[in-house]
Amino acid sequence: MEFKQKIPAKHEKFLKDIIAFANTSGGKSIIGIIDETKEVVGIGDQSPFKLSDSISSMISDSCTPLIETDIYPQSVEGKTVLVVEVFPGKHRPYYLANKTKEDTSYVRVNGTSRPADSVTLKELELEGSNHAYDSLQEIGTDYDESKALELCRVVKKLLYQIAKQKMRN
Numbered sequence: 001m002e003f004k005q006k007i008p009a010k011h012e013k014f015l016k017d018i019i020a021f022a023n024t025s026g027g028k029s030i031i032g033i034i035d036e037t038k039e040v041v042g043i044g045d046q047s048p049f050k051l052s053d054s055i056s057s058m059i060s061d062s063c064t065p066l067i068e069t070d071i072y073p074q075s076v077e078g079k080t081v082l083v084v085e086v087f088p089g090k091h092r093p094y095y096l097a098n099k100t101k102e103d104t105s106y107v108r109v110n111g112t113s114r115p116a117d118s119v120t121l122k123e124l125e126l127e128g129s130n131h132a133y134d135s136l137q138e139i140g141t142d143y144d145e146s147k148a149l150e151l152c153r154v155v156k157k158l159l160y161q162i163a164k165q166k167m168r169n
Helices: 011-023 048-062 118-128 145-168
Strands: 002-004 027-031 069-076 079-086 106-109 112-115
Touching (some): 011 048, 011 079, 011 106, 011 112, 048 069, 048 079
Parallel strands (some): 002 027
Antiparallel strands (some): 027 079, 069 079, 106 112
């Protein structure tokens, strides 16, 4: 969760958190609360619906792929704040559309938004393509059915020996 008194003049600071939430397990950015003190100041006279539309457009226009959000007003201590809820992304990695994904893919680490390193970026790309690392075939090798069957035979034999030994003990 992130607290913002208002949307920063440099939108990239705000978008960095939105991207990091989408690239990890989701999160909320609440506008109208001072981060350092957690004092509720609200959004003032701004229309929550116009501000919501503005934020939605900012995210859609600046981030790629499209980040799924739910933006809604909420009353806290008698003041209106705006909650920007970001859902975990299905099409990772997310990044700024006008820059490279290597430079603007972020992830959440201990409550902060950090640039994704090259290893994390590769993991995000695999997740986004619905692949797991252990399902990938090594580049430059061919599948050999006889070797795969031999490996299965050896593993089965080892498991049988382990089970047999446990029964003796």
